[in-house]
Amino acid sequence: MDSEFIIAFKEVLREELTKKNSVYIEGLGQFEVIHREQYHKRYDTGKVLLMPPTDLLQFKANIKNPHEN
Amino acid sequence: MKIDKQKLIELLVNKTGMQTKEVEKQLDQLIVRILDATNNGKALEIKDFGLFYFNESGELKFDPADELSAEISFKYAGMKPIEIQPDRDTSIATDEEDDIFSVTDESGDKVTDESMPEPDELIFKEEKKKKPLMIELFDDDEAEAEDEDFDFLSDLPEEPKPKKAEEKEKLAAAKIRMQRTPERRQSNTGIWVIVAILLISIIAAGLYIWMSGTSETTPEGQQAVVTPQAQPGTQQLTDITDDITQPEETIATNESETEIDTEPVPETTVQPQPVPEQQSIPPDQPMYGLMGVLNPQAVNSYSIVLHSFTEEPTAINTANQLGMEGYRAQVTTRTVANNTMWRVSVGQFESLADAQAAANRLPTPYNTQNFIHRIQNN
Numbered sequence: 012m013d014s015e016f017i018i019a020f021k022e023v024l025r026e027e028l029t030k031k032n033s034v035y036i037e038g039l040g041q042f043e044v045i046h047r048e049q050y051h052k053r054y055d056t057g058k059v060l061l062m063p064p065t066d067l068l069q070f071k072a073n074i075k076n077p078h079e080n
Numbered sequence: 081m082k083i084d085k086q087k088l089i090e091l092l093v094n095k096t097g098m099q100t101k102e103v104e105k106q107l108d109q110l111i112v113r114i115l116d117a118t119n120n121g122k123a124l125e126i127k128d129f130g131l132f133y134f135n136e137s138g139e140l141k142f143d144p145a146d147e148l149s150a151e152i153s154f155k156y157a158g159m160k161p162i163e164i165q166p167d168r169d170t171s172i173a174t175d176e177e178d179d180i181f182s183v184t185d186e187s188g189d190k191v192t193d194e195s196m197p198e199p200d201e202l203i204f205k206e207e208k209k210k211k212p213l214m215i216e217l218f219d220d221d222e223a224e225a226e227d228e229d230f231d232f233l234s235d236l237p238e239e240p241k242p243k244k245a246e247e248k249e250k251l252a253a254a255k256i257r258m259q260r261t262p263e264r265r266q267s268n269t270g271i272w273v274i275v276a277i278l279l280i281s282i283i284a285a286g287l288y289i290w291m292s293g294t295s296e297t298t299p300e301g302q303q304a305v306v307t308p309q310a311q312p313g314t315q316q317l318t319d320i321t322d323d324i325t326q327p328e329e330t331i332a333t334n335e336s337e338t339e340i341d342t343e344p345v346p347e348t349t350v351q352p353q354p355v356p357e358q359q360s361i362p363p364d365q366p367m368y369g370l371m372g373v374l375n376p377q378a379v380n381s382y383s384i385v386l387h388s389f390t391e392e393p394t395a396i397n398t399a400n401q402l403g404m405e406g407y408r409a410q411v412t413t414r415t416v417a418n419n420t421m422w423r424v425s426v427g428q429f430e431s432l433a434d435a436q437a438a439a440n441r442l443p444t445p446y447n448t449q450n451f452i453h454r455i456q457n458n
Contacts, residue, residue, distance in 0.1 A: 020110065028148075044152055060164070061164055064449075066153040070140075
């Protein structure tokens with residue numbers, strides 16, 4: 012496999028995902044960016060933190076492990 | 081927008097300059113290679129992109145590389161959790177008081193023998209040792225340990241009184257009384273701590289009034305001149321509070337002042353920058369609020385961040401646009417891993433709760449795509 016292709020593949024996916032576009036690759040799955048809002052995190056001690064928002068990359072596969080059966 | 085395989089191939093053709101068939105072939109080879117590796121129980125890593133593997137339930141998983149995750153969430157880079165202080169002051173203090181006072185309550189009786197302090201004193205010291213460890217776990221606000229101590233000690237003298245009447249009816253208390261002696265000593269310490277805290281509060285309030293009075297009568301630019309004069313007072317405060325405790329809010333104020341005066345601003349410190357096209361403040365404008373003109377005297381305020389930019393002119397233009405819409409817009413910088421980001425935020429709020437309430441009232445998409453940060457002006 013061509014290393015130039017791998018570099019281009021990474022760049023294209025990175026560009027599209029930073030633009031919040033989802034990328035669907037047939038036979039593999041879908042990459043998409045989801046936004047997680049800020050939320051309150053409460054510890055057992057009673058301490059409450061306001062956790063910052065973040066954008067996360069999520070991958071949903073459309074195949075299963077063939078050896079799983 | 082959704083990029084399907086066909087569109088992806090087009091993009092790859094444009095990027096590489098290869099023929100479409102060649103790109104299709106390479107992409108298929110890549111997919112086959114990923115699946116082959118993962119089918120054999122291995123994980124395939126594409127450097128700076130991520131790791132493909134099958135998990136225990138037979139699903140293909142992908143863990144993005146740190147670089148990719150950082151790029152995708154670049155807008156929120158460097159953001160740290162904010163402790164919500166009001167909850168902390170009330171709830172935690174009472175919980176810990178219950179635990180600790182289960183011992184100290186009993187000392188309400190008049191105990192005259194102060195020569196046997198060992199057992200309970202040890203317990204008390206252990207309690208104090210545990211607290212800094214807790215804070216290290218959270219790695220957040222330094223002031224909380226002192227705050228907890230403050231809550232504990234400030235209530236100490238009041239607690240023994242209701243227990244007195246109950247204890248008088250119990251004759252078997254004599255032995256226990258011998259072990260309660262340490263709390264009597266601590267209550268003396270508590271009184272000194274309260275006195276010290278009161279003094280600190282009065283000095284801090286005086287400083288605040290003096291500084292705000294001075295800054296009202298001088299132009300904005302002279303605030304920097306005022307701050308060094310306040311340093312001896314604040315330095316004195318921090319010296320006093322090395323061994324004793326004080327409320328969290330006071331500490332936060334002092335920290336911001338001393339930090340700015342005594343040493344260079346760390347990389348992660350927010351540095352407020354005024355928006356160039358700033359108007360004069362109307363006399364009837366409140367100190368804090370969402371709309372109006374930015375008030376430089378609203379120190380230690382909370383603001384709602386709507387944008388983060390890597391270029392300063394873009395940030396300033398955006399802030400100006402928001403300013404023209406009537407918002408109190410400002411630009412602050414933040415340095416994260418040697419990358420400087422310019423954040424555009426609106427509003428000046430006295431408390432986090434006010435800022436959150438105002439953020440919910442913002443128009444779409446700002447009402448959901450925002451976060452709140454604290455701005456400390458010098």
